[in-house]
Amino acid sequence: MVENHELRKAGLKVTLPRVKILQMLANDDDRHMSAEDVYKALMEAGEDVGLATVYRVLTQFESAGLVVRHNFDGGHAVFELADGEHHDHMVCVDTGEVIEFFDPEIERRQEQIVREHGYELVDHNLVLYVKKRDI
Ligand SMILES: [Zn+2]
DSSP states (O other): OHHHHHHHHTTOOOOHHHHHHHHHHHHOSOOOEEHHHHHHHHHHTTOOOOHHHHHHHHHHHHHTTSEEEEOOTTSOOEEEEOOSOOOEEEEETTTOOEEEEOOHHHHHHHHHHHHHTTOOOOOOOOEEEEOOOOO
């Protein structure tokens, strides 16, 4: 099982709650889930994992580098699997929906602006707060 391998690779013991939570983060077509989202999805799937366990496991995953935590404004912390590809986010202020995007031009300009200030870019985290346009 992929999940078991991922857990061991991250130095975590394979336990049922860890496997289930990792599956939720991997399977859901919503890649960005709060602890409450994960908890609800587990309940709907008939899995008996408490909210406190979900919080604890997500924190362990974060420490182990398996997931990334985002603290977007005006919402709960949201978790996503750390699968390497850099991207930025938009967050809908009405629904809390998280949309991923990547724009080479924005990436290039950020590098350039940082250099113009005499620095070197180490990391960045760009979040656009958006709302659906009425059409
Ligand atoms: Zn993302």
